[in-house]
Amino acid sequence: MGGGLSNGKSIGDVVLDLQDISLAFGGVRALQGVTFDVREHEIRAIIGPNGAGKSSMLNVINGVYHPQQGTVSYLGAKRHDVNTHEAAVQGIARTFQNIALFKGMSVLDNIMTGRNLRMKSGLLAQAFRLPSAEREELQHREAVEQVIDFLEIQAYRKTPVGRLPYGLQKRVDLARALAMEPKLLLLDEPMAGMNVEEKQDMCRFILDVNDQFGTTIVLIEHDMGVVMDISDRVIVLDYGRKIGDGTPEQVRGNQAVIDAYLGVSH
Template structure:
């Protein structure tokens, strides 16, 4: 399916890049994920929604290798990877942000974004400590890439500011910046807009769409703000108590009676 459906902005959704098949994950007696299957196609924005405790974050954690599902398979770019480690996931081009911001608070924005380049630095510790010749050249290349990200996210003004001093909305943006610095093919965003005000949300939505559009990055996101989800995602997967409740385009999901009962509810008007 090389030339799949076209989105309104003109992007072409490509082949399946990742397949999640019958994945189950338990913590002791708690079944966090129960026989969940879906696939992610190249260049698309896929949203995972569901009530609290539905297993959304667990799903992301399985994808990037933080948890390993007891049953089922995750295939990424044709390779089984349900037992891969997080750093292997990162090396294969999967980057993520976290529900609770996980930045180095004492380091500057620039340094935090540079950590996203860590896996791409090939010189060994000796050269890097010497900071001369090839290591310096490499550092400059990575710095240039980091500056591109800073420009992209319009955070020039906080380049040298320690992240801990930034307001929440900006920290979220820096975290996205660190993920982008790794030049991922697949970007996992865990509630990128949680706790933001309306204006910050609008900004974040624009950056997510821009990332998807400019770099063609495939995006899987968890989000609770339904207007955002319905607006920006190409497809939606709904989880409830660890089970897949529904999947499809935002319109299909919105009309699905199970989803309305379990999560969306009815409007009182």
């Protein structure tokens, strides 16, 4: 967790490089030859009309889908087809468009599951509360407390997440992903369905995560205002093809992007 990134934050090397990615479900071509990269510490937005292939793109990065064509390079090495679990082991965390929390469990337990990969002590040691396991549990509990403080959900620790309002559930979803201390954080419409106030909070959290922890973030978002405000670079998809890529200013002036959003007169 490197500090000192605030203000003149330094965008680093390419951490994720996708070359010529094509993905089809039967006859439906979700992605067609999409190429883009993500650099260290940046906030990279994926935008596009409904059905443009944004979520598919995220699912490819996350290992849910395996593209039929193209290569994914992660942290400088070409990656074979990984499953979601392996992607998580490699430091890729995500949140979900339709919240996918463990509804029967408390906020605390939900976030603790994010630490699972980092817990090392054996089954028996944990079951019988051996000192080593106890120490480890405390250590992870502390990390979770930091995340809880960071996202300002102290009041809801013991609440079953099913009872929380929508905006807070989204926040717990983010908290669980953060507890993994990911290198790369994928956010699938983190602000969907939120009111203005909740959106502002979420924007602040995303910027803070990026700023304080130096986490690289790839996010999908529909709210153009938000995207233009917080992203370093934006990629625009339409019908599974990339039609624009660049800084928010460049994308805003791109004729193909304007056409895709506003329609073209023939």
